[in-house]
Amino acid sequence: MVVERQTRLAAAGLRTGGSLALRLPPSPAYIANLLAGWRIGAQVILLDHRLTAFEVDTALQRLAPQVVVEPGRITSSPLRVFADVEETVTPHPGRPAATAHAVIQLSSGSTGPSKVIGRTVADLVAEIDRYTRIDGVPLPGERIVVLASMVHVLGLVGALLYGLHARVQIRPPERLTGDSVLEAVAAEPTPATVLGVPFHIGLLASVLDPPVLPQLKRMTTGGELVPVATATAFVEKYRVPLGNMWGMTEVGVIATDLFGEHRPALAPAHGLTVVERGGELLVSRPESPYVGSSDPDRWADGWLRTRDAGEVDQDTGLVTIKGRLDSQVSVGGLKVDLTEVEATLGELPGVVAAVVLHDDVITAYVQLDRPATATTVQAGLTERLAAYKRPRRLRVLDAMPRTTTGKLVRDRSVLREAASAGR
């Protein structure tokens, strides 16, 4: 499966030191192409399959890969967690890898364009090593029922790379339902860890009358804070630990609590230091993870600013995350920068002003000039932003509320009121 992909990638021009852009839905094909690209010795750029053509074009222009793998025909039902996809492999006018990074990922930028993040082989190996030293990780011969996306670091390293290294079987559930996850756990007698994001806890916690599954060892999630009620509902129903993880694309896993003993606090992983400075959590990282541009605002002198607010307990060293310090929100574990959404809105023809905030869901308030309408704005957003980034509510106001100095008001109750008053 992997060798076949190596042949195909090489035929498209991929060589050692080359660059490959990989954009596929969760699938055996994704894993095979990723491993094939690495076996060839190429740098692999991971693009989320949900990005729009507009976003993909922007990324390809910016990153200039030599070969691009994208989805062609998908023959499986859209309810399947892993797709049966026939990929297209296309040469692209690009350039060889400019750096020694093995994998390139894009993260939402808190301000401005998304950041290009690079992980070297040494970096990835160090993270796998960090995993092996965490109390509670799946052991050789055990299984991970994987719901976490393998395009993002939790699934990529926490499931795929750790699993390959530690001989842990990685298997997705057939469908994205609570019953299907439990079926995957029940499929074999060996201990299984379910790995996902808090949304997936909800799937399991809401299964009516689940079977008793002695092989369910634990469930672990990362990506977002877990509401207390959700954690309690899961643990009461399944009587296994609900593990917690915190990490960043730039670093991978930073701190964990796989027994759920310290919830919401977490213990920093071996080899990393976490400190708090001015209410923000910083994590040690010898080199900048950012490719192409240094950003002293985010990484300086061996410290990476996480933009997560939090505390470090002086006695126990446990880390507690309180929230976010920038405009990034998490939608089902996927990171969305509200500033990016707002900027995209502002660029659409006829949008006079826009404010985007998170009010249960991503909500946009706009003031429009003819001929723009809510419909044209939605169409523009659909073209330019992946679905998970798009506002779930769009409210057109005759005039945006402004402060006495003319700045846009961002207070959600003022905006809500303006919308319902039909202003």
Added chain:
Amino acid sequence: MSQGGVPGRDDIVAMIASLDGRSAQDVPDLIESMELAWLVHQVEQRYGVRLELDSGQYGRMTTISGAADVLREVIVMPDEHSRY
């Protein structure tokens, strides 16, 4: 236990709202993919059915009314469904 029958519009809104405890009036008309996965899961739990949706049917479930239409087709008329 499953309630049988077919979920109507209000049931669909309630199921989507249950994802994060929102009130029904705060549920937008457009359904996004995480909500859709939640809806499928909830329908299977509450109505005791297993939904098999092809990409056409799935693609029509982007609004509350679209979802209501598809679920009515898929749940009420299993014989019709098997033709597709």
